[in-house]
Amino acid sequence: MGSIVQGFTKSLAMTFLSEIGDKTFFAAAILAMRYPRRLVLAGCLTALIVMTILSALVGMAAPNLISRKWTHHITTLLFFGFGLWSLWDGFREEGDSEELAEVEAELDSDLKKGGSTKENSKVEDEQKKQKRPFLTQFFSPIFLKAFSINFFGEWGDKSQLATIGLAADENPLGVILGGTVAQILCTTAAVIGGKSLASQISERIVALSGGILFIVFGIQSFLSPVEP
Template sequence: MSTVVQGFTKSLAMTVLSEIGDKTFFAAAILAMRHPRRLVLFGCLSALIVMTILSVLVGWAAPNLISRKWTHHITTLLFFGFGLWSLWDGFTEEGEAEELAEVEAKLDADWKADTATAKKSSKDGDDLKKQKRPFLSQFFSPIFLKAFSITFFGEWGDKSQLATIGLAADENPFGVVLGGIIGQALCTTAAVIGGKSLASQISEKFVALSGGVLFIVFGIQSFLSTIES
């Protein structure tokens, strides 16, 4: 049986290398430049934690719906497939720039719409309302909901989500959840604090190639490992 530590380390490494420079990484960075950081961090991280738990539950349930042998083979193919995908992105060097441009265009349109609406109300009145509003309800503001929804739906069907499902089907689910949540927390915090400058300092080619190699290694390990009955 896979250990918690093994599931944790695999999930942590996979999450960090998959999320740096990802669409949701840039979304968190751009939102944090325009809105209170704590609300953006809380919204984005909440969505990623929910997504991680859902993915692990699907991966954990898969062997009970499909034979262990088939889930193991599917997971192995997923790792090799994602490895080749990441290596291709690394060599073509197109992924990150396109994702940043796409996220910025979408959020710019939302930002202009929000700014036009905000001009109709007084800033002093907004500050007064915020002071009167209970502390907990501030986290369920439109800013929180926007950060949560953009992150949740941006991550749905993403490579890292599918990889988490595959990892949970083959490793200890608790370790995968723990590693995934800590990895997401590290990446999201880095994005909120200074995501765009951090992404510009880290070579996107290095991140993509490192992720590709990691997935290939996971695939080889899964291929060579024995299948539990």
């Protein structure tokens, strides 16, 4: 089991490069342009932090179900696999704006189904604020929308599986702290910077950087002795 600092550093770098320019990053940026930023930020961050904690807990429990030798080898293979996957994505990237356009189209179709959701939610919020201002502020339909989009968007994602593997081989507390800090940085940048920032991010560079980082982690894990 590695130190908290080592787990924190690896998790911070891995999560940041995995999340910056990801679908959830674009979703947060677009939602922040249409709804109150504080609700979007709260919903997105809550979902991503909960997912980080759940993933780390699964990784922490893994050595109790499988021997530490096997979890170490599986984690090493995950790092190499995700590294090659990211490099492949970077080399075959057809256009940096494709994923942004895809997420925007999905959100647009969702808005059309809901009709004048934004206007209705404002009226409902004003009515409920008189009775439950605190709950209305943090558990509005906008909060739940941002939460659900990010939570289910992260489920089974490369960064989630990598967090599970990292927590199985490193200090889980360090992994949680590093992942949380990275999620706060990425999501806050998306919400504040908006679509303009999202459209300027080169997915190719991010994917290639992430791929190199994963492979470096894989090499380090391969060369590290298996702790009993």
